[in-house]
Amino acid sequence: MTDPHVVVASTVAAAQAAATVTPRTVEQIDKFGADVAKSVRLLLFPFQIGGALQDRLERYIDRAIRQVPEERRIEPVESVAYPIVEKLRFQPEHDPITELYIQLLSRAMDRERVGEAHPAFFTVITQMAPDELIFLHDFASRDETLIMSPVGQKIYPDPAWRRARLDKSELSVDIRQEVEDQTFTYEALSQPELFPVYQEHLQHLGLIEYHNQRARHYKQLDLKTRDDSELSIFSMRITHLGRLFLKACAKDISRAVTPAPSAV
Template sequence: MDKETLDLIQSIPKDVWLQLYNDAPKPMLRQFGKLGEDLAKTLRLITFPVQCTAFIQDRIDEGFKRAIQKVPEERRVTPPEGLILDIADKLKHHDSETLVGKLYVELLSASMDRERNNQAHPAFLPIIGQLSSDEALFLLRLSKKKPSLYIKHMLTWDLVTKEERELLLEGKSFPFYDEEKNLLDMTLHPEEYFYPNNFYIYIEHLNELGLLEYTNEATSEDWKRWAEIKSIKYDMWCIQLTKFGELFFKCCTDALVSLDK
């Protein structure tokens, strides 16, 4: 919310706000008891000066309703006010049925869940707005393959095709974390993304956001066995979620898993 809007809100006497709130139609959030009442009051008071249409308010209310419904009643707690207002502002522009909207709902839901509010890191808020659907799918794939691999041409940024990948890795495996794993099963598939040519861009962007890390350095005796497999034409990179990325995935799991449905 910009400074001009906040200044406008703060300039209006509190008793005027309360009268406006009391005169407003009862929002859907009130059905959730005290937590719903508190959320509704905060949202109504903060959005009155800028509330243009009932459509926008209904969109915000629907997002908050979905967030509350995901939390068992006995675990519901009031989330930080700053987070409430920031997410409400985001939901004005993103329907809760969209991927980005779902991610905001998941963040809000975690923040009002006594058992999950440690997952609701405030830094996730600006990250959500920067994610494409391909990048969200990328995070989902990394969560399922630990660690994941990708094969890259040594001298170019051209994508390695499915046929090249299979020819190079078919039937090859070696131990990761005391478990023998098939290299093909661990390898990411650029062709499954909507914009496959952005595959390397996604890696760099998610790395800059602090969500993933990658290396092609020999960090163990097992990894050195790659030298027996790779050729002068290809290189193999190990890629995985960072601890921060794992926390983000835990917080927003339901929204990300929905990409596979």
């Protein structure tokens, strides 16, 4: 089986060869339809696969191109575009990770937004699980997010456990509601029991971080007595890199997950 790194490394030469198929550059093509068709062919040239997979890949590329206004289209940045197309060959439709690839590919062909298409974001996408994208959107919806975690353990705190923790804090109704609104929406994840894994991985990728400042109402959330099974409460936030990643790769960062009614 061909090493994928070899395939990606050879794409620059392949793209040059494609000039025999598409002799004029994207910027020299006047008609919208011809522009899209030739750009698709240029990107597809190094990745010839059969039948339905080829058709699907062509649709992905077509979508990425059409999201860029015609007057802003440029030839794709090869270091970003070709690795993405190589990955898209086998990405399923209606998959949130597929959408990240398509959005990043679109940025690589947009004169005004090409600077957002940092090559590192491709590597981030290759490592992300769909739940981690939900996780990141949830963090992006707040300045800081409260996390509840068993002291010294990495375990998902279920709703009953979280409610019991807040009951012991004896918060006023208003403050409790504010705390619940600021608490991570664990149940938005398809596998909330993997929350600790996602948290650690997103920290490793540099997309989220512990908050340096104490969370609002922190003192009121402290318990006078606690035991080893008690939930600690701390705050985290999305990093600047995390927000840049969503800006580049999420179709609409403003739709960052709207927390469902809290189960805390």
